[in-house]
Amino acid sequence: MIYLGLAAIALVLVALVLSDGSDSVGGMLGPDQLASLAWTGTILILVVAGFWRQFTAQLGANLRALLAWALIGLALVIGYTERDRIQGVSSQVLGAVRPGTATTRADGAVTIVRRADGDFRVDAEINGRAQPFLFDTGASSVVLTAENAAALGLTPAASEFTARVSTANGITYAAPIQLDSLGVGTITERRVNAMVAKPGALTANLLGQTFLTRLSGYEVRGDRLILSPP
Structure with missing residues (x-):
């Protein structure tokens, strides 16, 4: 050379x-x-x-x-x-390893894996701050426990707990509020009507109809909850 x-x-x-x-x-x-x-x-x-x-x-x-x-x-x-496909597979694996973690499919739908106790516990964000929820189609509204609401700076006066709320566990009283944003995975809704339950009335936040009815659809398929974006 x-x-x-x-x-x-x-x-x-x-x-x-x-x-x-x-x-x-x-x-x-x-x-x-x-x-x-x-x-x-x-x-x-x-x-x-x-x-x-x-x-x-x-x-x-x-x-x-x-x-x-x-x-x-x-x-x-x-x-x-193949980054999009790899990201989708990794999201599915994460959802299976950590039930409650919202994973996004290629069509934009968000899926959540059922927990071992049989419930769908959904990791969501209220006003940009993480909060866990129970998926509850029987709840007429998104409902926060008094303790979780207080952690978000939402503390209604005692006189404001006047609304009757129907849940899968029965009737409770709550104070009406409005959330600036409520997001599950890539689905985020603004100005969502919600309730704060009376102290001691609930042990978990409920993801109810004031959020679910904004979606184009939701269904339970096997051990997966599928939320379709508006």
Whole structure:
């Protein structure tokens, strides 16, 4: 390799020596351009020759390293081109490992895996802050426990607990409020009417109809709850 490169540089130098002083050599490049090309080529050949000598000195190890880097590069290319599919699979795995975690499908629907106790416990966000909920189609409204509401800064006066709320566990009294936002996975609804239950009336937040009726649909399919975005 190095001898071929040196021969090519020698030809360039001969062309410079035999030039008649015109602005171009052979009607193509000027003498200055050819000289620059010869200098750059010399440096490049020396660098490549040095690397090639080191590479061939431990050919087996270097070929294995080159193959490893090629495989890493291929994995990165595949990971980038299939990133949406990989993200979907990882979300499904996370949902199965951590029931209650909302995972988003390719069609935009959000799925939640049933917990071992048989309930659908949904990890949601109220005004950007995480709150756990029980999925409850029997609840006429989204209902917060008094304790969770207080943690969010929502503390209705005692005189405001006047609304009767029907839940799967029966009737309780609650104070009407409005949430700036309520989100489950990628589904977020604004200005959601909700209730704060009287202290001690509930042990868990309820994801009820004032949120569910805003969706285009929801269904239980096996051990999965599927929420379809509006």
